Amino acid sequence: MRTFELGLVFGTTIGVGVGIILAMAIAWYIMYRNKRFDRSHDTEKVCPRADNHPIRIHGSDSSTALSDSNHSRDSPRTSEWSNMPQWLEGLRRKSVASACGIPKYSYKELQKATWNFTTNIGEGAFGPVYKAQITTGQTVAVKVLATDSKQGTMEFLTEVLLLGRLHHRNLVNLMGYCAERGLHMLVYVYMSNGSLASHLYNEKPEPLTWNLRVQIALDVARGLEYLHYGAVPPVVHRDIKSSNILLDHFMKARVADFGISRQEKTALHSSSDIKGTFGYVDPEYISTSIFTKKSDVYSFGVLLFELMSGKNAQKNLMEYVEFVALGVEDNEGWEEIADPRLEGKFDVQQLNFMGGLAYNCVNPVSRKRPSMREIVLALSEIRKPRNLETYRVITEETTFELDLQGTFDSSLTER
């Protein structure tokens, strides 16, 4: 019996010992592989998983009311993974690396492609933008994020992952990134016809035709509709304005500047955390500090008035709109606002419908504004000259009412 007990103790000790040695060997092997993975820069792609890392759709602003976009922050997996030892976290990253598929460019590649960063095409709040020709022969735009950025590389990569997931013909899609030498760069599709602002404000000789303006409005609406309803998690843009609408070779409009942290951007009031661009910011957001999809709708309404009037939103456009609205009655009167550069060449009915739609978008009460889905539907019908009657029927049947002086029935709308 005693011999049996001794054997049992001996056997257990050996078993535990072998188990510990085995576990240590496995841990060492995983760490070794992980290190090798981290070293292999050349083929590395962005790898943090959005559903495991808190995604700051637009900075660390916790007031964002778009609960869906904060979904990952509270997901059970976040806390599960955040307690993981570093070596296992590294292994997890490796396991999802191949799924990311966002090309990584080296600093040298982009340095060469931009002729040593001499091909500057503009400067935004994030930093300079360069035109570049990459090795495939494709022309791209390289946005260098400001070097004083407080954003860490991991946060940057998380955002790149989010941006890389967003693909739509009306978005300026991300083509790659670079995170090297303390610099963060984003590589975008090049938009050869510049910004909508540059076309509206006399920088280009030819004024935009009315039909093109309607098409641009619809393009932008579709891009925003995708961000609000097609993206997972949904994305609120937070800075819709004419300089963030870019035009491609075929004058197709695409929404730019979505999904990047806004903490570096100019706050409207130094004492508050309100972000956005003067002239476009939802007044309800200013008073509540809560940003919703409807805040994007407000900015889109301002953009529609900009398209109709050719007036700069940052130069008292909305005061002018309120003045013109006083003379609007029974769907008529918005023609007063028409851009003089159109020289009267526009469809009065279409312009009046667009005026009514825009006015609903800028309703001070956010829940009375239409959703981007409703806006796309309305603009698609406005665009078809013979379908204004159909448009009226659709708007009536879908319970919202395009009442120029009134508001949308909020039964279809949401925050």
Ligand SMILES: Nc1ncnc2c1ncn2[C@@H]1O[C@H](COP(=O)(O)OP(=O)(O)OP(=O)(O)O)[C@@H](O)[C@H]1O
């Ligand atoms: N993909 C692109 N293709 C062509 N030009 C671009 C592209 N992205 C940006 N630009 C140009 O670079 C300039 C700066 O753009 P950026 O988006 O950084 O700033 P912004 O939108 O003008 O201002 P802010 O950062 O305050 O919103 C703009 O003139 C824009 O037209």
